[in-house]
Amino acid sequence: GKRTILPMSKEPFLVPENIYIVATMNTADRSIALLDAALRRRFGFIELMPDYSLLEGSVFEGLPLGKWLKELNASIVESIGTDGRNLQIGHSYFMEKEKAIISNAKFKVIIKEDIIPLLEEYCYGDYVLMSKILGEGIIDIKNQLTRKELFDSSDISDLVTALLAPYPLIREDIEIDEDDEDEEEDLASNDKGNSEDSVEGNEDIQVGDK
Secondary structure, eight states: OOEEEOTTTOOEEEOOTTOOOOOOOOTTOGGGHHHHHHHHHHSOOOOOOOOGGGGTTOEETTEEHHHHHHHHHHHHHHHHOGGGGGGOOOGGGGEETTEEOOOHHHHHHHIIIIIHHHHHHHTTTOHHHHHHHHOTTTEETTTTEEOGGGGTSSOOHHHHHHHHTTOGGGOOOOOOOHHHHHHHHHHHHHHHHHHHHHHHHHHHHHHHHO
């Protein structure tokens, strides 16, 4: 590496040739625009956009997570304007230990505590704009608030319906496990058999009584 003298301490400084410095930077923060330009002149940049493929297979009550996030980000870009591209929501919000989340409870918490507050900041409290992005099923424009009752129940079906309202075409059919169907049919068959046995038993008793 190349040696240099630090301007304040006047001590020698050396970065070995086998050392690579990797850092991340949030380009959505326009307050550091001048610093951003200065850094871009001195370092190589690799843009990291949301990777929806990492969320494939994660479906919540018919809501395909990757497809929904893609539609949400498209709505952000369209609604917010110039900075919208840099304000897209990353896939990492919905990942845990390098895997897409599958817990209904976790999904509900992320929407409530991460996504909605983030969009409130993006929209500067403009609930009309928020409803354009999230839909009126989530945002109450008249009272200027989020419909918190959607998050009160452990059942997320109403929340999912509200989230999918602006993008109904991406809803996926909920698959029923074939083993569950067979089990239900067996139970129904057993119940029918027990009922017929009971009727026959009652007839035998009545004949005996006569």
